[in-house]
Amino acid sequence: MAVATLPAAPSMNAASDKDPFNNNCYGTTIDRPYKLVNLPVLDVNDFNERIIRGYEEGYGEKELPADLSLARSLIPAGTASLRDFSYIAPEIPKYIPENCTGCMDCVTECPDTAILGKVLGEDEWEQKLAALPEADREMYKAQWSRTKKYYEAGKKKTGVGGMFNIIIDPSKCKGCAECVTVCDDNALKMVAKTDEIMTTARKSHRLFKNMGPSNEKFISGNLLIDMMLKEQTHIYTGGAGSCAGCGEGTALRMLCAATGSKYGEDWGIVAATGCNTVYTSTYPYNPYMVPWTNSLFENAPTYAIGVRMRWDQMGWQHKPLWVVGGDGAMYDIGFQALSRMFASGMNIKVFVLDTQVYSNTGGQASTASFTGQNTKMSVHGKAIAGKQERRKEIAQIAMMHPRVYVAQTTAAHVNHFYKAVLGALEFDGPAIIACYTTCQPEHGVADNMAGEQARLAVDTRAFPLLIYDPRKGDTIKKRLSLDGNPNKNGDWYIHPKTNQEITFIDFARSEGRFVKHFDKDGNPSETLLAAKQDRLENWRLLQELAGLR
Amino acid sequence: MSALRATHAFAADVPATLEFLKRTRWELRELRKVWVWKDRLQIFDINGDFFEIRGVGYPDAAVVPILRAINAAFDPATLHAPTAAEYKEFLTGRRYTWAHDRVM
Numbered sequence: 001m002a003v004a005t006l007p008a009a010p011s012m013n014a015a016s017d018k019d020p021f022n023n024n025c026y027g028t029t030i031d032r033p034y035k036l037v038n039l040p041v042l043d044v045n046d047f048n049e050r051i052i053r054g055y056e057e058g059y060g061e062k063e064l065p066a067d068l069s070l071a072r073s074l075i076p077a078g079t080a081s082l083r084d085f086s087y088i089a090p091e092i093p094k095y096i097p098e099n100c101t102g103c104m105d106c107v108t109e110c111p112d113t114a115i116l117g118k119v120l121g122e123d124e125w126e127q128k129l130a131a132l133p134e135a136d137r138e139m140y141k142a143q144w145s146r147t148k149k150y151y152e153a154g155k156k157k158t159g160v161g162g163m164f165n166i167i168i169d170p171s172k173c174k175g176c177a178e179c180v181t182v183c184d185d186n187a188l189k190m191v192a193k194t195d196e197i198m199t200t201a202r203k204s205h206r207l208f209k210n211m212g213p214s215n216e217k218f219i220s221g222n223l224l225i226d227m228m229l230k231e232q233t234h235i236y237t238g239g240a241g242s243c244a245g246c247g248e249g250t251a252l253r254m255l256c257a258a259t260g261s262k263y264g265e266d267w268g269i270v271a272a273t274g275c276n277t278v279y280t281s282t283y284p285y286n287p288y289m290v291p292w293t294n295s296l297f298e299n300a301p302t303y304a305i306g307v308r309m310r311w312d313q314m315g316w317q318h319k320p321l322w323v324v325g326g327d328g329a330m331y332d333i334g335f336q337a338l339s340r341m342f343a344s345g346m347n348i349k350v351f352v353l354d355t356q357v358y359s360n361t362g363g364q365a366s367t368a369s370f371t372g373q374n375t376k377m378s379v380h381g382k383a384i385a386g387k388q389e390r391r392k393e394i395a396q397i398a399m400m401h402p403r404v405y406v407a408q409t410t411a412a413h414v415n416h417f418y419k420a421v422l423g424a425l426e427f428d429g430p431a432i433i434a435c436y437t438t439c440q441p442e443h444g445v446a447d448n449m450a451g452e453q454a455r456l457a458v459d460t461r462a463f464p465l466l467i468y469d470p471r472k473g474d475t476i477k478k479r480l481s482l483d484g485n486p487n488k489n490g491d492w493y494i495h496p497k498t499n500q501e502i503t504f505i506d507f508a509r510s511e512g513r514f515v516k517h518f519d520k521d522g523n524p525s526e527t528l529l530a531a532k533q534d535r536l537e538n539w540r541l542l543q544e545l546a547g548l549r
Numbered sequence: 550m551s552a553l554r555a556t557h558a559f560a561a562d563v564p565a566t567l568e569f570l571k572r573t574r575w576e577l578r579e580l581r582k583v584w585v586w587k588d589r590l591q592i593f594d595i596n597g598d599f600f601e602i603r604g605v606g607y608p609d610a611a612v613v614p615i616l617r618a619i620n621a622a623f624d625p626a627t628l629h630a631p632t633a634a635e636y637k638e639f640l641t642g643r644r645y646t647w648a649h650d651r652v653m
Contacts, residue, residue, distance in 0.1 A: 177595045189596040190578055441647035449642040497634035510622040512646045522625035
């Protein structure tokens with residue numbers, strides 16, 4: 001393939017006048033070279049140096065020639081790493097190391113791979129610090145903490161304490177404050193971006209990457225939440241075009257991390273059109289480090305059957321294949337394709353980003369929308385109070401297909417999420433994981449609320465957690481687990497401090513999509529009471545199936 | 550560190566309290582939650598910094614317009630009831646949905 005003449009500027013993967021600390025570069029916790037591919041139709045170096053540069057410098061759409069490289073719309077892996085988002089938010093998180101416990105919640109829940117963790121043995125940490133420029137050494141050293149989890153436990157176990165560092169990548173952070181919200185230790189706070197703060201953040205991020213990878217001696221295989229300390233789990237880089245605080249972004253990152261922890265970059269994704277395909281392939285930016293393809297809204301599982309057959313022909317039976325789609329693609333438009341794939345018994349895994357609405361096209365009702373939800377196709381008015389149908393339950397439908405692994409989870413329930421994903425990967429056959437994902441603009445919640453609302457959805461039976469594993473026995477009762485739901489033997493969760501029932505009405509009260517169902521005195525509408533009853537009936541059905549009733 | 554940013558003594562004058570909130574609101578970042586005690590309110594932002602309004606609590610009718618002013622998600626039917634807990638917590642993260650004011 002003919003390669004266009006490259007401009008005589010520093011590589012996009014190196015420091016430049018515009019990016020003096022090289023924050024926009026490949027690799028998440030350490031630097032990496034471009035991920036090359038052996039394809040005659042895609043020259044990664046040309047793409048990244050010419051096309052990405054064009055878009056990053058603002059002339060891409062107008063001045064790049066409409067040649068074959070552009071016309072094919074192929075995007076190399078991980079090009080979103082080169083994208084600069086440092087200008088879009090007025091605030092950025094600041095790390096307070098003395099308060100940090102090393103819980104990794106902030107790193108896990110960030111939708112943009114913009115807050116990163118690292119652990120090093122104290123001896124190697126000191127050596128590496130000594131090699132840093134003297135002017136920056138004390139500033140950076142002060143950002144490391146001695147936590148019980150890594151330092152004291154490490155010292156007890158091996159004689160060497162683990163030094164822990166959290167860093168914010170200022171080029172990828174969108175300022176949603178999800179990390180600050182999930183931190184229970186006051187170890188993060190939002191601060192206004194000033195030149196001084198941004199220079200320190202950029203410099204610190206650069207030094208963080210220069211320190212090399214985490215020392216795996218300090219990463220416990222039993223603590224699933226620690227997996228993002230490893231570079232190989234960062235399959236979903238920062239730089240995707242999702243909204244600030246997007247619940248889907250976090251879910252996709254965690255899906256990729258869990259799969260990457262077992263299979264590295266040796267797996268692939270077939271995506272159904274929706275928000276997820278828009279923000280992960282807004283030309284020319286791609287956050288995935290694994291092969292990814294998108295055909296249509298309705299046929300992703302069918303498309304995956306073809307990919308799986310070809311991979312198996314090539315002897316690639318070991319490679320996992322995920323299908324990713326929203327509730328519109330899986331509950332509605334692609335439902336037949338999904339059912340057909342289940343019936344095939346093929347080793348294909350499906351991950352549903354369930355926002356209960358067609359988020360990408362402006363918020364139309366799907367069959368996953370809750371009763372009463374105010375959407376563009378079920379507008380709340382005088383005659384009709386929002387959606388009048390009941391929500392479809394994809395998990396129950398999937399369970400009734402022969403031998404399918406099924407889970408319902410959320411990214412806020414980290415252990416449940418990871419167990420569900422790892423269980424699906426271990427299962428030799430079709431699997432589906434429906435994941436509750438907050439959509440800030442369509443649900444009517446603030447940018448920092450993805451985790452809070454997902455937890456509330458579970459607590460109020462709006463979206464119960466479940467894992468249905470056909471390997472667990474020969475009855476539904478043996479296969480279905482409702483572990484992780486609060487008060488799993490009762491109807492509603494009883495708040496331990498107030499002794500009050502927490503119901504679907506409480507969930508609805510906290511989101512803008514249901515606000516029209518409350519009168520001036522705060523009383524819920526008849527439709528919303530019907531929605532509450534619907535959620536209770538759904539929960540009781542699950543309890544019955546799990547042998548709890 | 551979390552910090553108390555401002556205090557206001559409620560003097561049975563709801564408009565004055567709402568004026569206090571309007572005047573000082575910029576001192577907090579995005580609001581996260583409110584704790585309503587028997588005799589006071591604490592309004593928290595995402596950093597944990599807070600305002601305290603003293604002299605009004607969940608038993609009082611006057612607390613309703615104050616909670617509405619900060620977009621708290623509370624149930625007026627149970628708001629004034631006694632609680633076994635020290636305080637009642639309400640989230641303040643509810644927002645308008647995208648294009649809420651028009652039908653597509």
